[in-house]
Amino acid sequence: MSTRRVGAFVLAWAVSGVAQAASLCSARSPAHRVALVELYSSEGCSSCPPADRWLSQWKDGGAASGIVPLALHVDYWNSLGWTDRFSQHGFTERQQSLTERAGGHLVYTPEVFVSGRELRSWSQDTSFDARIAQVRSQPAEADVTITLEPKNIDSASSAMNSAALTQPMRAMLDARFTAHGAGEHGPLEAYVAVYENALTTQVRAGENSGATLHHDRVVREWIGPVALDAGHAQIRREIDLPTDARNAPRASRGSFGVVAFVEDATSGDVLQAADLPACH
Template sequence: MRFISFLSACTALIACTVGSTGANAGTTCSVNSPAHRVALVELYTSEGCSSCPPADHWLSALDHARSANTVVPLALHVDYWDSLGWKDRFAQATFTARQRQLSDEGHQHVVYTPEVFIDGREMRDWSDDARFVATIQQLNAEASPVDIHVETHPTQAGRMTFDVSFQSSAKPADNLLAYAVVYENRLDSAVKAGENAGVTLHHDRVVRQWIGPVALANGHAAIAGDSLGGSAQSGVVAFAEDRKTGEVLQVADLLPCTN
């Protein structure tokens, strides 16, 4: 896959403050979504699919090259390849169900890997740099009706808690659903069977925990979680979508932030 040339390497805007002293002392990290829409890129992939590694590499390159507050990539590993010789340790039935839901909402009624959705809409020509760039820029030019705030709190080695708040000015605001996910970077798998037998696969932005949907009530929602993350490779993404259409209206990405 070609490199996304328009995205300059940039560190996301993250606020970090030193927490109190004591057994659970650590760094509290937070991020707020911007006024404009940020694009959520969902890659549906599997370690059992021979055409998926190039897409995984594309997503990693996008992550490393993107500018802050433009696009947020996630890799969701589906489980329908697991019976064909290799069980993907990152696969979850929840991700397969979401892929099918997005496909049905877009009237495609078919799922495959690799498949890419941008803000809840399928994009089959995602490897076309010009089309991909134009889609992201168009979304970034729109104002978002949702404000998202994400905080993480390391509690002990290998764990973290997180809190996410959503506030919406959309009318009616109760038509929105909220989600929070924990992802992990720099994951490797030495595949022993299936279409990728003998290949060591490298993954970034792999979703490990999924919370939602949580309905907004009177324009507000809150999600709290506890994760096995907390390492230098774990982060939290939160997003809000229209419950009727599946369109993602805003996303916030809190990159890994540790002592």
């Protein structure tokens, strides 16, 4: 993460005087299975903006509907005229891995996976809703909990100026994973994705040249895989809070969040996921 990224939501806590009371937020996965929806996209792809807008309907979190969405920007469009600043080669590798596990060979954008399985008919409401309903009807095969505790609040409250706003803000992430009947699956792995909402890019080249693109649920940091040992795993570390400097004056609740999930490393099936929009 860039050192220019700003944790303005933490500053808002300090200003309101409730930083100590609300410094820790948490989420836990439900008793039913939740659908992890992965959109593979690129700013260099002319057919991707409609898919980006489609995913944005869950920008404030779709966990109540059984949906945990993520936008992963791939890098194989970057040599075709426009470099996507949100792209990561690791996302290209993940897309290729999910495709190969299902016996396929072709990756493309936009492409959607639901709980580790490709859904080519994602743009058809009936097909997408049926897939989500199918996932939600199944009991959870794992429990996932996430807690997030902002750090360096004192420095934010004591330096209320533009210089303070340019300092990186960090949080302590603690994600815990417990699988049920782990022996019924292949090796299990845990992941964490830090995402950001309300991102804007003015594209100056490539297929989308001249367009202003809007993105939500964009993955900015990817952690994992971490192997589950005897059905358990924990990911605990400090992370940068990914708030785009240009959006700092209006950064607020929901501007970013954390997703954690458990995946079968052999089949690619996602057993369970949890979503924690940053709270204040």
